[in-house]
Amino acid sequence: xxxxxxTRQDRPLIIGVLALQGAFEAHATxxxxxxxxxxxxxxxxxxANIDGLIIPGGESTTFLKFLERDGFLDALESFVETTPTFxxxxxxxxxxxxxxxxxxxxxxxLDITVERNAYGRQIDSTILTAPTELPGGPLEMVFIRxxxxxxxxxxxxxxxxxxGFPVLVREGHLLAATFHPELSNDSRVHQxxxxxxxxxx
Amino acid sequence: MADHTHNGNGSFGTSSIRLKLGLAEMLxxxxxxxxxxxxxxxxxxxxxxISVMALERVPAMIRAEGGVARMASPKLIKQIIAAVSIPVMxxxxxxHFAEAQVLQHLGVDFxxxxxxxxxxxxxxxxxxxxxTTPFVCxxxxxxxxxxxxxxxxxMIRTKGEPGTGDVVHAVQHMRQIVREIKALTVxxxxxxxxxxxxxxxxYELVRMVAKAGKLPVPNFSAGGIATPADAALxxxxxxxxxxxxxxxxxxxxxxxxxxENDPKEREEAVSRARAIVIATTHFNDPKIVAEASEAVIGxxxxxxxxxxxxxxxxxxxxx
Numbered sequence: 001x002x003x004x005x006x007t008r009q010d011r012p013l014i015i016g017v018l019a020l021q022g023a024f025e026a027h028a029t030x031x032x033x034x035x036x037x038x039x040x041x042x043x044x045x046x047x048a049n050i051d052g053l054i055i056p057g058g059e060s061t062t063f064l065k066f067l068e069r070d071g072f073l074d075a076l077e078s079f080v081e082t083t084p085t086f087x088x089x090x091x092x093x094x095x096x097x098x099x100x101x102x103x104x105x106x107x108x109x110l111d112i113t114v115e116r117n118a119y120g121r122q123i124d125s126t127i128l129t130a131p132t133e134l135p136g137g138p139l140e141m142v143f144i145r146x147x148x149x150x151x152x153x154x155x156x157x158x159x160x161x162x163x164g165f166p167v168l169v170r171e172g173h174l175l176a177a178t179f180h181p182e183l184s185n186d187s188r189v190h191q192x193x194x195x196x197x198x199x200x201x
Numbered sequence: 202m203a204d205h206t207h208n209g210n211g212s213f214g215t216s217s218i219r220l221k222l223g224l225a226e227m228l229x230x231x232x233x234x235x236x237x238x239x240x241x242x243x244x245x246x247x248x249x250x251i252s253v254m255a256l257e258r259v260p261a262m263i264r265a266e267g268g269v270a271r272m273a274s275p276k277l278i279k280q281i282i283a284a285v286s287i288p289v290m291x292x293x294x295x296x297h298f299a300e301a302q303v304l305q306h307l308g309v310d311f312x313x314x315x316x317x318x319x320x321x322x323x324x325x326x327x328x329x330x331x332x333t334t335p336f337v338c339x340x341x342x343x344x345x346x347x348x349x350x351x352x353x354x355x356m357i358r359t360k361g362e363p364g365t366g367d368v369v370h371a372v373q374h375m376r377q378i379v380r381e382i383k384a385l386t387v388x389x390x391x392x393x394x395x396x397x398x399x400x401x402x403x404y405e406l407v408r409m410v411a412k413a414g415k416l417p418v419p420n421f422s423a424g425g426i427a428t429p430a431d432a433a434l435x436x437x438x439x440x441x442x443x444x445x446x447x448x449x450x451x452x453x454x455x456x457x458x459x460x461e462n463d464p465k466e467r468e469e470a471v472s473r474a475r476a477i478v479i480a481t482t483h484f485n486d487p488k489i490v491a492e493a494s495e496a497v498i499g500x501x502x503x504x505x506x507x508x509x510x511x512x513x514x515x516x517x518x519x520x
Contacts, residue, residue, distance in 0.1 A: 019230065019482075020230070020482050021229065021230040021231040021251055021482060022226075022227055022228075022229060022230065022231075022251075023226045023227055023229065024229075024230070025226075025229065026226055042482060042483060042486075057226075057227050058227050058228075058229075058230075058231070058251065059227070059231065059251045059252075059287050059288075061246055061249070061286060061287060062231055062249045062250070062251050062287075062478070065247075065248065065249030065475075065478065066249065066479075066482060069479075089227075090227075101286075102286060116286055117286060120308075121282075121288075121308045121309075121310055122220075122224050122288065122310035122311070122334060122335065123305065123308060123310075123333050123334055125220045125223065125224065126216075126220070127216045127219065127220065142219065142220070142223055144220065144223045144224050144227055145224065145227075145288065145310070180223060183219065183223050183226065
């Protein structure tokens with residue numbers, strides 16, 4: 001699965017995982033399995049010297065409470081402007097330009113509109129397997145109290161959909177998924193993020 | 202009731218248990234707060250709680266007032282679900298599967314089969330595989346945790362002694378579970394069969410824990426956590442998230458802060474909730490825990506767990 005890694009730079013990639021709360025461990029495990037170094041990020045200072053950042057699933061309202069402290073939101077805003085960042089579920093909500101149900105603050109970096117909890121409550125959580133734009137056949141997608149991407153801007157590329165709505169999108173150096181690739185054994189989505197970082201360098 | 206084939210190790214690959222564990226994964230590293238009304242739920246969400254537990258009375262009040270403690274009113278649960286965007290949990294009595302059916306119907310995101318309520322069955326816990334909604338259950342030791350997991354629990358929380366503001370039993374139960382897990386990891390394959398007998402737990406689960414060195418579901422902590430330092434302590438001892446019950450919204454043992462009418466008491470509750478959230482994320486950073494503790498106004502009065510008569514303990518409910 002890991003052929004592209006031969007094109008990497010002279011040192012292994014260091015990927016930050018925002019670890020305020022949520023599925024940060026599962027992402028770190030997925031990254032480690034792909035041969036890169038995962039670094040947990042809990043303070044603005046820890047954003048230094050990383051090649052990319054994953055904002056995991058969890059509760060976006062909880063993330064925002066921490067980001068409101070110590071200038072974290074400003075630091076993260078500048079970071080995602082220039083550095084590859086991948087948001088899953090709550091992370092996608094944080095990256096989105098607009099958030100609905102309810103409206104809330106975000107980094108407004110990725111030109112999408114996201115509706116929170118749009119597929120219902122936990123009882124409506126589901127695992128789907130469907131073809132996507134990724135090579136290698138159908139992709140398993142784990143949706144947990146998932147948000148819905150209701151609008152994508154002109155420069156946003158849709159890589160996977162559910163019922164006609166985008167669930168995996170890319171815009172330049174930013175990637176977002178409303179499902180949880182860290183909860184599947186398939187490494188293709190994490191690999192896609194690493195390729196995005198390497199191809200940029 | 203179609204899911205009855207699941208038991209022990211066999212259930213961990215199914216999409217049902219994966220979705221349950223998936224939500225538990227999202228709740229890691231945060232604080233789940235007991236709330237008794239909409240205003241408390243809003244305060245919890247504003248303070249950064251990852252989830253709220255809807256109930257009529259927090260454990261401290263149940264302890265002080267006595268009587269039979271049951272599932273919260275569906276009306277209250279619906280109000281709280283409508284008021285917040287974060288997951289909502291609610292408690293069912295041990296063995297009371299009809300209460301659990303009601304909670305699932307209401308759309309509760311996690312059901313706590315809880316010793317805080319008066320048990321409805323003295324022999325059997327709920328068959329949790331029969332539900333789509335995930336369950337969390339309390340445990341004081343590894344055997345109890347694995348029996349609950351065999352029944353389908355997707356999350357374990359150490360029991361502690363609820364409603365006391367005394368963290369001593371939460372510590373005891375967490376240390377015991379961690380110690381028993383460590384002990385399993387050094388056993389040979391032939392010794393694991395006996396370990397299963399000793400713990401009174403399914404062999405497949407015992408073997409799984411021995412190989413992985415951890416429970417197959419997230420291990421959270423509850424029961425007596427009342428301060429930011431308590432939360433940091435439990436996280437350092439191995440908890441992956443903390444439940445805080447009476448510690449945030451209680452003034453005296455049976456009297457909650459009046460968050461609906463008294464702005465000063467509301468501010469006190471907000472300060473406690475916010476500080477515990479901060480300390481839970483930054484549990485390894487004493488500087489941040491100190492700053493968070495300093496911002497706290499007041500604290501729950503508390504009741505020493507050692508002063509409670511054996512028959513009044515909640516942690517001994519469940520088997």
